[in-house]
Amino acid sequence: MQVRVEFTTEPFHGEDDQLPAHVTAAADVLRYAGLSPDLGPLGTSVVGDAEVVVDAVARALKEALAHGATRVTLTLGDVGAAALPASADIVATATDLTDGLSRLIADVERELGGALAGLPRAEKQHAVRLLEERGAFEMRRSAETVAEALGLTRFTVYNYLNRIRDQAAEPAG
Known part of the structure; x- marks a missing residue:
């Protein structure tokens, strides 16, 4: 195996x-x-x-x-x-989700004033937070797509997400 x-x-x-x-x-x-x-x-x-x-x-x-x-x-x-079965429905759904993710990335780029890959580290982290808040990471294989847009590894994106989620889980005060 x-x-x-x-x-x-x-x-x-x-x-x-x-x-x-x-x-x-x-x-x-x-x-x-x-x-x-x-x-x-x-x-x-x-x-x-x-x-x-x-x-x-x-x-x-x-x-x-x-x-x-x-x-x-x-x-x-x-x-x-x-591996996914070669089904037209699955392919169409994956394409729709990819287009939706592309739109979310484009929205964040417009909001932050430029291509995500050209942003400094703190702004890249902010972009990941915005994408997380908008549900981008609910989509299959989205971390790879976001990582490519940011010019980072998917591990970096996952680590940014983990920090964001850990901060959200911490009690206020």
């Missing part, structure tokens, strides 16, 4: 080109296992045979913790399970 594992490690170190030691250490372990990780400052993903990936990711996470990671968030899924 082929699986995809996506994980984020904290602490976050901004969005510069320098990856934290806990990210690079985990990636080295994955590469040593013969895998090709896709990594960024806030997230890593890897696809492969379940036995190889699960064992390698377990070792990679231990290495990340040894190199300063204080928290790990992980998802694992069967690569084949996500």
